[in-house]
Amino acid sequence: MCGRNSLFTEQDDLEDRFGAEVVADGSYRPRHNIAPGDDLHIITNEASDEIARYHWSLIPFWANEPEGGMINARSENAGEKRVFERAWNSRPCLVLSSGLYEWRSTNGGSKQPFQIHREDDPAFAMAGLWDVWEGEDETISCVTILTTEPNDLMNSIHDRMPVVLPQDAESDWLAADPDTRKELCQPYPKGDLDAYEISTRVNNPGNDDPQVIEPLDHEQSGLGEFSS
Template sequence: MCGRTSLFAPRAELESRFDARVPDDYRPRYNVAPSDPLEVITADQPDVVQRFDWGFMPRWADADDQGFINARAETAHEKPAFSDAWESRPCLVLSSGFYEWKETGRGRKQPYRVSREDDLAFAMAGLWQRWEDDGDRRQTVTILTTDPNELVEPLHDRMAVVLPREAETTWLTAGPDERADLCRPYPNDDLDAYPISTAVNDPSNDSPAIVEPDRSEQTGLGEFGS
């Protein structure tokens, strides 16, 4: 799954990378948790980066519901909560790297950062939903997940659908069947994973120190992906 993410690429670099205008009040964030806003690009406004609440709320959801932070790509098309969004509301969820927690057998989980080498931002596949109730209006989003690739498999049995750069436009513009073909384990070898401090466990910790390697761990996951 994907339950924590980040986006800290400089504003100008984001605009250049995605050919989209970034809000003036954009600020780098290193520890984005569910219910926080995520930067997204939608099919109907591909030249603007918007912010949607992380936690997809179906139309029938109550105002105090947390929403769905993830949706299984394999079944989203048939689930009542996501089927309409699957058909017509894909989006890109921008990220500088997401976090997963690995069982260590020592009574605690070790957090890892998963990022794309030499790329300060990439896109994960998402679906969005406009939720309204009694004057309360929210734009909400979920991140699609799939089976892990070799790099992420030691960490978790699911991973975010990370889109190859050349597939980002296709995700926004193609039909459901073609988009379904993109929902597979990330196929390229330019992802990296390395251990970080357990400071990431607390969402209030939001600083560049979050992404620094945990030197108490011997190695990252490069050995698992080789």
């Protein structure tokens, strides 16, 4: 799954990286600890030159109130689920990230958080689906992140991972038909993802500062001994 994100790339660098302009209401600000229910910055298939802010949790279109929702969707069967059907068919998006967070269970029962990022890239994109929930008095643009089987790096941390798109597949994801996009929902195939242990400060969404991504100061701060 993907239950926490960050986007702390400087705005100019972010816009240059994706060839798009931030149009979200309010000024862009770096975030180091984005939790479900917060806003994610995304690029939709309907406006590939714009970076907009969408509510992280896709609210079922039939819901009477904008509560709950789906923060993730399994890419293997999202098109078969009523809640995702129309988004899967016609509403792909790129969910922008400087690094995501995942937790690895330990023998003692506690969970160790990791920061996962792409080396030598100011930001990357995860595959997402967007939709619009319409209530009597408000309309909410919302998004969910697609997940898949883990690659070798992520397998030592969790049994799922977000669909991280190679840079050369980002435009294809937005433009392709559903069958082609399903083929893109694969474990990240390249070797430029890295992960390292961070402190449990990330567990509290109120801790939203650069300290969150600081590596733990001990010899096992990396993943070398856990990777196959």
